[in-house]
Amino acid sequence: MSLLKSMTALGLMATLSVGSALAADLSLYSDKTPWNAGMTGLAEIASKASGATISLQEVTPTDKYQAFMQTSIAGNNAPAFFTWWNGQQLSDLVATGIAADLTPYWDAAIANGDYSAAQRELVSVDGKPYGVLLNVANWVTFYNTEAFAKAGIAAPPTTWAELMDDCEKLKAAGYVPFNGPASGGWMPFIWFSQLVLGTSPDAFVGLTDGTVAYDGPEVQNAFKVWGEMYAKGYFTDPREADDQLNFVNKKAAMFLVGDWHSGSFAEAGMEPGKDFATFLMPPLSPDVQQSVIVEASPIVVSKAALDANPDLGKAVQAMMGEEASNTLGKTVQVYNGNLKAEAPNATIAADKDLVATLKPRALVRWWEAVPSQIQGDLVAAMGAFMFDPTPEQAQKSMATMQSINADYWANK
Amino acid sequence: MVTPASPPISPEILRDARRRERRVAWRQTRVAWLFIAPAVFMVFAFLLTPVVFNVILSFTKWQKFTGLDKFAGFANYERLFRVPYFAEALSNTALWVIGAVALPLAVGLGLALLLRNVPLQETFKSLFFLPRVLAPAAVGAIWYYVYAPHGVLNSVVSGVSGVPFDYGWTYSPQTVTPAVIVTFVWQTLGITMVLLLLGLAAIPKDPIEAARVDGASQGQIFRHIIWPLLLPTVLVVTILNVAAGFTTFDLLWVMAGDYPGKRTLSLAVYMYYEAFSNGAWAYGSAVAVVLSAMVITVSSMLAVIQSRVEKAIR
Secondary structure: OHHHHHHHHHHHHHHHHHHHHHHHEEEEEEOOHHHHHHHHHHHHHHHHHHOOEEEEEEOOOHHHHHHHHHHHHHOOOOOOEEEOOOOHHHHHHHHOOOEOOOHHHHHHHHHOOOOOHHHHHOOEEOOEEOOEEEEEEEEEEEEEHHHHHHOOOOOOOOOHHHHHHHHHHHHHOOOEEEOOOOOOOOOOHHHHHHHHHHHOHHHHHHHHHOOOOOOOHHHHHHHHHHHHHHHOOOEOOOOOOOOOHHHHOOOEEEEEEEHHHHHHHHHOOOOEOOOEEEEOOOOOOOOOOOEEEEEEEEEEEEHHHHHHOOOHHHHHHHHOOHHHHHHHHHHHOOOOOOOOOOOOOHHHHHHHHHHHHHOOEEEEOHHHHOOHHHHHHHHHHHHHHHHOOOHHHHHHHHHHHHHHHHHHHHOO | OOOOOOOOOOHHHHHHHHHHHHHHHHHHHHHHHHHHHHHHHHHHHHHHHHHHHHHHHOOEOOEOOEOOOOEOOOHHHHHHOOOHHHHHHHHHHHHHHHHHHHHHHHHHHHHHHHOOOOOOHHHHHHHHHHHHHOOHHHHHHHHHHHHOOOOHHHHHHHHHHOOOOOOOOOOOOOOHHHHHHHHHHHHHHHHHHHHHHHHHHOOOHHHHHHHHHOOOOHHHHHHHHHHHHHHHHHHHHHHHHHHHHHHOOHHHHHHOOOOOOHHHOOHHHHHHHHHHHOOOHHHHHHHHHHHHHHHHHHHHHHHHHHHHHHHHHO
16 A cells, blocks of 8 residues: 555656646747757747746748647647747737737837837737747848859849849859749749739739739739749759758859848858848839838747746847847847847848838738738749749649639638 | 156246346446447547547638637538649549559559469569568658659669750659659559469469360460459459558658649648648548548448459359
8 A cells, every 4th residue: 555655656746747847848939940049049048037948949841830830729739939920920820819919028128229119010910019029131132242253243233134134144154043942832932922023012912912813914924024034044943952052052143032041151151241242133124113022030929828927028028138139140140120239240231221221112021921821822833833934834823823812812 | 757847947046047147248248348448439539539520620610720610511612622722632643543553453463473483482572572661751752862853763864865864753743643653553562462462372273273174275264263263352452552542641742742732642632731731620621521531432332342242253
């Protein structure tokens, strides 16, 4: 009997200790592998501030991360902290009630001069902020300075005609003008959305709210230009799984992507501002307004976790502080928008100046703006075109996309 | 001699005996239930309940994080016929089932007949069976590199032709399904061959010998004796391969991970994509119901044919 009692006591102790360990051990989930060092630093800062042990958990690629998060949230098992997307994606998440309203923390951060009210809007749904900013990036075109010099290009292009002219010069100098991977389950939307944006920023917005058709004239034009660029050999093989390989190995001279990528290039041995610089992709026609896509990635905090452990509020405050921003900047060269923090590198500093000078129309990235229920299906149709960039496939992709789009909005 | 009549059994004794019998029977029933209870529990908890739950889900509006409590009627089933990807997934699944049944059966039967009475037959059988012991995900990973643009297959073609060749076998809608079917056949050939060999071993030798004595050719012996007697085994293999063909997921997922249209490669992949990637849980459930109905229908039809064939043979 005494043995039974001892065993029961041991079992209870073990259960309690496991329970208390689980209560203190919290996770910060992310799909952003290249930023692991920065995210780990962020988790350490948050842990120190709150007293909880917050560790980074990585799930990649993006489509698998989304599947994982959806099942976790659907199973009422959302992690305490996790990276997410703003725009429509955040609205969908907020509708579930699992995201904590971070208004008090944002109010304090704005009062402290860390952030502006405009930045708060990037992670707000119906006026309330639901995320800590992890990244605020402008979508720019990176170019290899050596390639431009070898091709005799003195300054980055400011018009579409100049860009096409430069592409020919780069080809003549032995470079593929653009790195164009289709990897990660999301990259095919980059050129599609950029070419629609360059055709008509209003149509770009219309695509995301159901008012513009995916086989309409603006999209037809985008696919036409995209196909012509493929026909001229302006893109690298979309089958390359390493999204930046062809840019860092100098096979491709340019890469259209968010300026958060500058850290990855630096990690691969390229020096920001010296080996590469950036310019804003010009519109397809001079009479179209210059635009820039702004990408903001939030870290969402679980309401249940915050309610259960109010000390996690200190973790939120710490992640919004200058130290956290500088940690991200120094480790992975990602800028989270903190106004007191230093720009992580010369390229990001230059981008901020470029945007301040040109004053382009800022738009939320297509990925975040489009309804998340059809996002993956639409990207698949864009990807199909990248692997077979013919006019026939373009028509097929547009018909498929419009069918999905029309079905979604008709049944919403 | 008159035998004395046995004394009549009193009704009390009879009642006691019956009561005892009932008690024993009841005890035996309880013991039997005790033994089968874990299995019954497992079947209900992990098979039937999820199946029923899945069917219920397919009539809801559960999408992404919301709508589980909203009734959708047949909307998810109607959507199957509206969106473009379902038809493509369905036709690819049909191709899969035909390929997964016909090719392993044809090649497996040929090998089984060939390896019946040859030297080192056990070694050959083991060699052909070897891929079966590998996990499908591992097989997919290996064959991914066979079909990669700079993989084994293209290197061989380049070497033979002398012209650089980097065709993306798993990137093109024309070749991705056949490429994965070839891998499936490579992996399932061994088990098909072994099952057919067992079927062949069970065929009595007497009718074959008698036919030979009567001067029948090998072709006639196969057509009129071996094939009819092997038919029940062929039907079992067909049922197994039909189910595998309908539900294959891992090979497709691993081998065609970079193919943008991978969601359409089969209904199983489409179901996963809609539910887990798009968050269309209810719609994904409807796809699962349709897929299950197809597997059950085809398998049941084959089972009926199999039982009729067996009856005819007997």
